[in-house]
Amino acid sequence: MVQKNSQTVVFDGTPLTVIQVAALAAGKAKVKLDTSDEFRARIDRGAEFLEKLLREDGVIYGVTTGYGDSCSVSVPPELVYELPRHLYTFHGCGMGEAFSLEESRAILAARLASLCQGYSGVRYRLLEQISTLLIRDIIPIIPQEGSVGASGDLTPLSYLAAVLEGHREVWYRGEQLTTAEVYSAEGIEPISLRPKEALAIMNGTAAMTGIACLAVTRAQYVVRLATRITSLCSVAVEGNDFHFDPMLFSVKPHPGQQQIAAWIHDDLHTGEVPRNSNRLQDRYSLRCAPHVIGVLQDMLPTTVAFVERELNSANDNPIIDAEGEHVLHGGHFYGGHIAHAMDSLKAALANVADLVDRQIAQTVDPKFNHGLPANLSGATGTQAAINHGFKAVQIAASAWTAEALKGTLPASIFSRSTECHNQDKVSMGTIAARDCTRVLELVEQVLAAGIAISCQGVALRIRDGQLTLQDLQPALQQDLERTAQLLTFLTEDRPLEQDLRRLVEAIREKHWVLYA
Incomplete structure (x- = not known):
C-alpha cells in the first residue's frame, strides 16, 4: 500500500521518469490521473474516431480483422465487440513465476503512461480503471514467461486486460484472490473492453519497460x-x-x-x-x-x-x-x-x-x-x-x-x-x-x-x-x-x-x- 508522506505521480501524458515509476512500484508514491476536461476529451477523441470508422464500415486492424497473421480474416460486425475478450483469453498462457507485486505495479504504470499519450484509440474510462487498480493496489498476477517482445508483451499484458473485465487473479492486501471477489469487496464495476482496447493494452512494451x-x-x-x-x-x-x-x-x-x-x-x-x-x-x-x-x-x-x-x-x-x-x-x-x-x-x-x-x-x-x-x-x-x-x-x-x-x-x-x-x-x-x-x-x-x-x-x-x-x-x-x-x-x-x-x-x- 502507499506509504505516508509519499509523492504524487500524475498521469496526464507528460513525461514520467524511472524514479517516479520506481517510487510508485515501491508504494512510495500516489497515482493521480488527470481529470481535466481537456485531457478527457483528447483521450476520448481516439475512441470516437474509431467508432466513426466502424459506422462507416471502415476496415480497422484488430477491430474488424483478426490479429497478426490473421489480419486477412474479416470479423462480422455482430462479433466486433466480442473480439477483445478472445484476444486476452487465448493469450492467457503465461508460465513461470509471477512478477513480484512491485514489478507488477511498474508494469501497470508503464502501460498507463503509454495510453495517456492519446494515440491508442481507447476511452478515458479505460484509463480510469487502470488508475483505480493502482490507487487501490489491486494488481494483476502476471506470469513472467511467454513474451518475445513483439508484438509487444502480449501474453503478460493479457492478464491486465482480463482483470479490467473482472477475470483472473490479483494481488490484494497480501493475498492472491480472484478479481471478481476483490471487485465485489471494493465495489468496483468491471468494464467491457471496446474495439481496439484489448489490443491497445496488450500490443505494447509495458512489461519490459516497467521492469x-x-x-x-x-x-x-x-x-x-x-x-x-x-x-x-x-x-x-x-x-x-x-x-x-x-x-x-x-x-x-x-x-x-x-x-x-x-x-x-x-x-x-x-x-x-x-x-x-x-x-x-x-x-x-x-x-x-x-x-x-x-x-x-x-x-x-x-x-x-x-x-x-x-x-x-x-x-x-x-x-x-x-x-x-x-x-x-x-x-x-x-x-x-x-x-x-x-x-x-x-x-x-x-x-x-x-x-x-x-x-x-x-x-x-x-x-x-x-x-x-x-x-x-x-x-x-x-x-x-x-x-x-x-x-x-x-x-x-x-x-x-x-x-x-x-x-x-x-x-x-x-x-x-x-x-x-x-x-x-x-x-x-x-x-x-x-x-x-x-x-x-x-x-x-x-x-x-x-x-x-x-x-x-x-x-x-x-x-x-x-x-x-x-x-x-x-x-x-x-x-x-x-x-x-x-x-x-x-x-x-x-x-x-x-x-x-x-x-x-x-x-x-x-x-x-x-x-x-
Whole structure:
C-alpha cells in the first residue's frame, strides 16, 4: 500500500521518469490521473474516431480483422465487440513465476503512461480503471514467461486486460484472490473492453519497460555502494590513496570514471601525503576500480534515456491519429531499445560484481591483505584455530559472481520467428529485462558480502590499534555504524545467511547514504 508522506505521480501524458515509476512500484508514491476536461476529451477523441470508422464500415486492424497473421480474416460486425475478450483469453498462457507485486505495479504504470499519450484509440474510462487498480493496489498476477517482445508483451499484458473485465487473479492486501471477489469487496464495476482496447493494452512494451525502470534505479545504487565498498576495502588492506588523485584522472576524461575516482578520493583523502606510500601500486581490483565502476556510471544516463523514451511513448499498433483522422500501421510494439539497454546494463553490472568479488578475495587472504587475520576472523587466542570467519562467504560470493557473469549472454541476439512468420524478427526485450533483474539480485548479494567483509576488515584494524575511528572520513565512520546495525562484529563462527539477507534487503532499501 502507499506509504505516508509519499509523492504524487500524475498521469496526464507528460513525461514520467524511472524514479517516479520506481517510487510508485515501491508504494512510495500516489497515482493521480488527470481529470481535466481537456485531457478527457483528447483521450476520448481516439475512441470516437474509431467508432466513426466502424459506422462507416471502415476496415480497422484488430477491430474488424483478426490479429497478426490473421489480419486477412474479416470479423462480422455482430462479433466486433466480442473480439477483445478472445484476444486476452487465448493469450492467457503465461508460465513461470509471477512478477513480484512491485514489478507488477511498474508494469501497470508503464502501460498507463503509454495510453495517456492519446494515440491508442481507447476511452478515458479505460484509463480510469487502470488508475483505480493502482490507487487501490489491486494488481494483476502476471506470469513472467511467454513474451518475445513483439508484438509487444502480449501474453503478460493479457492478464491486465482480463482483470479490467473482472477475470483472473490479483494481488490484494497480501493475498492472491480472484478479481471478481476483490471487485465485489471494493465495489468496483468491471468494464467491457471496446474495439481496439484489448489490443491497445496488450500490443505494447509495458512489461519490459516497467521492469527496466526498476532495474536502472537499482543499478544507480549499485554504482554508489560498489564505490563505497572499494573505499572501505582500500582502508582495510592499507591501499594507496593516490590511485584516485584528481590529477591522475584529469588526463582520461570519462566523466563517470572521474566521478567514481573523486568519490573514493574524498572517502580516503587525509592530506597531501598518501597514508600508505610504501606501496606504489595496488592490485587492479583496487587501483582500477574507477575504471570498472565508471563504465556502469557512464552508461547509465544513456540507459535511462532509452527506458524513459520508451516509457513515454505510444508503443502499440495501430497508432490512432484522431486529429488527422489517420490509422497508422507500424511496429512501435518492438522493444529493441529496452532489449539492448538491458543486455548492456546486465554486462556492466556483472563486471562490478566481479570487481567486488576480487576485492573480497584480496581482503580475506592473509597473503594479500597486509596483516589482517585469515578470513577476517575476529577470534583470538586458542579459539583462532577453530574459527573461519568469512571463508565460506568468500566462496559464496564467487559463486554468485560466476552466475551473474553467466547471465550476461545477450537475450537480443536470440530473435525467433513466431506467429506464422508474421513476427519473424522480435526483440526479446522482456527476457532481457528479466535476465537483468536476475543479474541484479546476484550483484546485490555480492555487494552484501562486500560491505560485510570490508567493514569487518576496517573494524579489525581499529580493534587491533592500527587505526582509530577518527582516522576515517565521517562518511566511512557512518557506514561502519550503519553496517553494525545489521551485522555484529564476527568473533565466533555463526551462520551468516540471515545477516546477509538483512544486508541485501538494506541495499534494496538504500540503507547507506552514499554520495550526493
